[in-house]
Amino acid sequence: MEFKAAIFTSAVVAMVLCSSPAFAQKTKSPPAPAAVILPPSPAPAPAPHHVDLADLLSVAGPFHTFLDYLQKTDVLKTFQNQANNTKEGITVFVPKDSAFASLKKTTFANLTQDQLKSLLLYHALPKFYSLSEFNKLSTLNPVATFAGGQYTLNLTDDMGTIHVKSMWSNPKISSSVISTRPVAVYEVDRVLLPMQIFKSDPPLAPAPAPAPEVAKASDEAPSPVSGKSSSAKAKAESKSSSSHHVGVGIASYLILAAASAGGLLLLW
Numbered sequence: 001m002e003f004k005a006a007i008f009t010s011a012v013v014a015m016v017l018c019s020s021p022a023f024a025q026k027t028k029s030p031p032a033p034a035a036v037i038l039p040p041s042p043a044p045a046p047a048p049h050h051v052d053l054a055d056l057l058s059v060a061g062p063f064h065t066f067l068d069y070l071q072k073t074d075v076l077k078t079f080q081n082q083a084n085n086t087k088e089g090i091t092v093f094v095p096k097d098s099a100f101a102s103l104k105k106t107t108f109a110n111l112t113q114d115q116l117k118s119l120l121l122y123h124a125l126p127k128f129y130s131l132s133e134f135n136k137l138s139t140l141n142p143v144a145t146f147a148g149g150q151y152t153l154n155l156t157d158d159m160g161t162i163h164v165k166s167m168w169s170n171p172k173i174s175s176s177v178i179s180t181r182p183v184a185v186y187e188v189d190r191v192l193l194p195m196q197i198f199k200s201d202p203p204l205a206p207a208p209a210p211a212p213e214v215a216k217a218s219d220e221a222p223s224p225v226s227g228k229s230s231s232a233k234a235k236a237e238s239k240s241s242s243s244h245h246v247g248v249g250i251a252s253y254l255i256l257a258a259a260s261a262g263g264l265l266l267l268w
């Protein structure tokens, strides 16, 4: 009898622990009675749902270059602190490794430590924004970033595709890695390049792949026709590759989370 009660209690505890939106979907089958006792808890105030940015960035992506820079400069702590300890939360735009690789190595090697820090801080907003909120945010351009002062971004919503515009790049959000208040991490396909750090458009690395002609056309968009078709093609390509990465990234993150929830259950 007592043993049964204990099991029931831990089941309830497990459901509370797992009541983040991601889990709510996964654990749909278990005992019916619990549903009566527990309200469906749509949005419990800042749930103790701790997102570890380093863990997240190391399994999603690949975002190793960005994560390495964050760790080397300690900007990771600034972001994690904002994620842990503020009501506002944080939104981070994370460039893929390929975005860094497409720029010449000297682009970053030449930066001072302070410039590098500012560049990283420039990739985050000191507030959580869901994808749907970017729509109204775009009326507030230019938007302040974590780097403060003049380091602003312009957000535009082009029929559902959100672009994050810096002086020398205008990447789109190619996917959402996580978007659960208070932490949003969105993948972008180019590094954000503010004019405060880069006086001119940083040179691209010599392209290892073919078709530099096409990339050039879409960058400079000389005629509406060729610009449009090549960027549409690039869009389709990056879409298929990024959605694949994200699928894998989120799956492994869920597995990590599930494993830690499992650990908690065992402790009970």
Ligand SMILES: *[C@@H]1O[C@H](CO)[C@@H](O)[C@H](O)[C@H]1NC(C)=O
Pocket (backbone or CB within 6 Å): 050, 077, 080, 081, 084, 085
């Ligand atoms: C964030 O919270 C986690 C878990 O409570 C903790 O381990 C970590 O040290 C915290 N980090 C910061 C920068 O506050």
Ligand SMILES: *[C@@H]1O[C@H](CO)[C@@H](O)[C@H](O)[C@H]1NC(C)=O
Pocket (backbone or CB within 6 Å): 106, 107, 110
């Ligand atoms: C980087 O620094 C090197 C050596 O200091 C210099 O030759 C080069 O022009 C610099 N590159 C850029 C892009 O500023």
Ligand SMILES: *[C@@H]1O[C@H](CO)[C@@H](O)[C@H](O)[C@H]1NC(C)=O
Pocket (backbone or CB within 6 Å): 141, 142, 153, 154, 165, 166, 167
């Ligand atoms: C952002 O928008 C503002 C206001 O529309 C404009 O003045 C500024 O030049 C834009 N910045 C960039 C980087 O496009």
